[in-house]
Amino acid sequence: DQQVKQNSPSLSVQEGRISILNCDYTNSMFDYFLWYKKYPAEGPTFLISISSIKDKNEDGRFTVFLNKSAKHLSLHIVPSQPGDSAVYFCAASLSNSGYALNFGKGTSLLVTP
């Protein structure tokens, strides 16, 4: 069963606008959430993470929001750039299970000039 879900397979955004990628999870015990970016033929690259004790974490153009009551998190990219075009994976982990990552299926982001 998929514990982490990304319901939008793809997203297209104009350069300079905001990209919002969404993720839902079912296991309320998850205590770390991460976003990874993946280019073809490469392994996933860590972007940003958030602990379950926080509701927002910001790093440059990237901000992750966590809504524990809704079991929902989102990644905001502002402003979007063509180089941001990639597949974005949401992942969740449990600190008491060695932080093994449970991934969603990914959202393919295309940023057009």
Place this chain on the structure above:
Amino acid sequence: DTGVSQNPRHKITKRGQNVTFRCDPISEHNRLYWYRQTLGQGPEFLTYFQNEAQLEKSRLLSDRFSAERPKGSFSTLEIQRTEQGDSAMYLCASSGRGFPRVDEQFFGPGTRLTVL
């Protein structure tokens, strides 16, 4: 040491053959993870090591899959009697306690397995 490395990058084998993949983690990392990714899916956790101890292996897909990390450095993932359904990208990741964050895993480029 610039990151996690995996060898080979590509492997083509015939059904029924055994294959072995190697992962070299970032040298100061004590945790090492294996994942499998199939087309259209996110990576799926298989197993992980803390130093040389394999602390979770219940998610290995079948008893044909096994992994080792004999000296707490590099790791190998072996698949015996390969099946066409084993065709996938096999990813390795490593992390270190407090380096820079306990939850951040660094991934290698993966080994793409094709079983004919």
